[in-house]
Amino acid sequence: MRRFLQVVCVVALISGVFSAGVLVGSQTPIASAQGGTPSNLERTFAPFWEAWNLIKRTFVRADQLDDVKMMEGALRGLVQSLGDDRSAYLDPIAFEQQTSRLQSEYEGIGASVRKDEVTGGVQIVRTFEGSPARSLLREGDIILTVDGQDITSLSLTEAVSKIRGPSGSSVRLGILRRGERDIFEVTVRRARIKQEIISVALFEGNIGYIKLSQFTDTSAEDVSNALAQLDANNLNGLILDMRNDPGGPLSSALNVASLFLTDGTIILERGRRSRTDIRYESNAAQLAAQGYTLAPDVPMVVILNQASASASELVAGALQDRGRAKVVGTVSFGKGSIQTWNTLSNGGGLIITIANFFKPSGGVIDGVGIIPDVFVPWTEEQQEARPNYDPQLSEAIWLLRGRF
Numbered sequence: 001m002r003r004f005l006q007v008v009c010v011v012a013l014i015s016g017v018f019s020a021g022v023l024v025g026s027q028t029p030i031a032s033a034q035g036g037t038p039s040n041l042e043r044t045f046a047p048f049w050e051a052w053n054l055i056k057r058t059f060v061r062a063d064q065l066d067d068v069k070m071m072e073g074a075l076r077g078l079v080q081s082l083g084d085d086r087s088a089y090l091d092p093i094a095f096e097q098q099t100s101r102l103q104s105e106y107e108g109i110g111a112s113v114r115k116d117e118v119t120g121g122v123q124i125v126r127t128f129e130g131s132p133a134r135s136l137l138r139e140g141d142i143i144l145t146v147d148g149q150d151i152t153s154l155s156l157t158e159a160v161s162k163i164r165g166p167s168g169s170s171v172r173l174g175i176l177r178r179g180e181r182d183i184f185e186v187t188v189r190r191a192r193i194k195q196e197i198i199s200v201a202l203f204e205g206n207i208g209y210i211k212l213s214q215f216t217d218t219s220a221e222d223v224s225n226a227l228a229q230l231d232a233n234n235l236n237g238l239i240l241d242m243r244n245d246p247g248g249p250l251s252s253a254l255n256v257a258s259l260f261l262t263d264g265t266i267i268l269e270r271g272r273r274s275r276t277d278i279r280y281e282s283n284a285a286q287l288a289a290q291g292y293t294l295a296p297d298v299p300m301v302v303i304l305n306q307a308s309a310s311a312s313e314l315v316a317g318a319l320q321d322r323g324r325a326k327v328v329g330t331v332s333f334g335k336g337s338i339q340t341w342n343t344l345s346n347g348g349g350l351i352i353t354i355a356n357f358f359k360p361s362g363g364v365i366d367g368v369g370i371i372p373d374v375f376v377p378w379t380e381e382q383q384e385a386r387p388n389y390d391p392q393l394s395e396a397i398w399l400l401r402g403r404f
Helices: 002-015 038-058 067-080 092-102 156-163 219-230 250-258 284-289 311-321 380-385 391-401
Strands: 088-090 105-108 111-115 122-127 142-146 170-176 184-189 191-194 198-203 207-212 237-241 265-271 274-281 300-304 325-329 337-343 349-358
Touching (some): 067 088, 088 092, 092 156, 111 156, 122 156, 156 170, 207 219, 219 250, 237 391, 250 265, 250 284, 265 311, 300 311, 325 391
Parallel strands (some): 237 300
Antiparallel strands (some): 111 122, 122 142, 170 184, 265 349, 337 349
């Protein structure tokens, strides 16, 4: 009986009770899980408790063991067994740091990153203007160690949680750089990174411009307000700039896309929640009833780059696939997966990939990205050499002036 209670406690701990991230999930009752009867669970977890007790008996001094670290190590191993780099267990501090990125400010080094498939390290996609990373790191740099610890076996989420930290603290990064023979280290002093979530401009020719830097719970409202400010339905063209936008809540992305698509499919979901595709339709009618400004007809161009990911790809993919907008820039990041962000009882978090999303026509996004209609490269080096020149924005304006 004691062993069964131990099993129930472990399963309850890892089930999760609340989702605070990309997509809300529900807790699965213990008995409904495959092989989840009390007797099966007791047999399944018997080796775990045998190992736990053996370790406890071997280390006779209480200060030699840390039960919390042992429990968290077991959780990380559990998630790693899924074989998914985007699923992860994060301790309470790391989970708070990760969820804070959905806010307008966060603490870190100020860079967009991706997982490097060759080395397993964290590759710098872009550094943000005015950030600590801008003067020390370059596009293409690969971070292999953090404070001397090899991070190549960690998931991207776990690795990023080690790179980020309180403003004013320092982190030592081991860098592999193209053209350099050896790995070298740089010390970056973390700072509070302020994100301007949305900005609006009006260009010559009555062409409106909306820059969306991050999807948050209020993104649809923010974009709607920007559309009203620009009097979008009387514009000659509209540019939606989602360069360097790392994404955010799925519901926010669906709402933003619905501001421009009054009906029809926004995305398809394929994954563990259904044997068939889940089709997400535009909810423009509901948004309009709530007073949101819609812009279903103004000619549109979306600008993306290699750091545009997740929700920004979802919106761009839907607008492009449905013929609503042209896409300018470079191939986007290629994150077409949906994760639940589940808060555990210890304040930590369990991030679990539950599905992939696809364009309305079924086109793949994950691992592929959004392919622009007009490819316009613009590297970080080119930006530094000509800071006042933006060829991607210029191309978008020219397209709208010529109406494609």
